[in-house]
Amino acid sequence: xxxxxxxxxxxxxxxxxxxxxxSQGIEPxxxxxxxTEGKKIILTxxxxxxxxxxxxxxxxxxxxxxxxxxxxxVTKLKNAKEAVKHLSAL
Numbered sequence: 001x002x003x004x005x006x007x008x009x010x011x012x013x014x015x016x017x018x019x020x021x022x023s024q025g026i027e028p029x030x031x032x033x034x035x036t037e038g039k040k041i042i043l044t045x046x047x048x049x050x051x052x053x054x055x056x057x058x059x060x061x062x063x064x065x066x067x068x069x070x071x072x073x074v075t076k077l078k079n080a081k082e083a084v085k086h087l088s089a090l
Contacts, residue, residue: 016043033057
């Protein structure tokens with residue numbers, strides 16, 4: 001098992017060393033599933049979009065989105081210009 005020490009940035013980001021990325025086929029914009037096992041943090045490359053779509057995190061995001069729509073916590077906008085105006089007003 002390859003081991004490397006990596007630093008965590010102030011925003012919580014880490015850089016996966018290139019040797020590990022290369023050996024696992026992790027390319028820019030790849031998705032990883034992050035899970036924990038005791039004190040271990042496990043990153044698993046997503047093999048296909050279906051796996052990513054059905055991940056616990058994405059299910060949680062879709063569930064929250066459905067609740068927000070049901071509770072009227074959404075704003076329908078016609079175009080990008082309206083979206084920028086709306087976001088600027090927040």
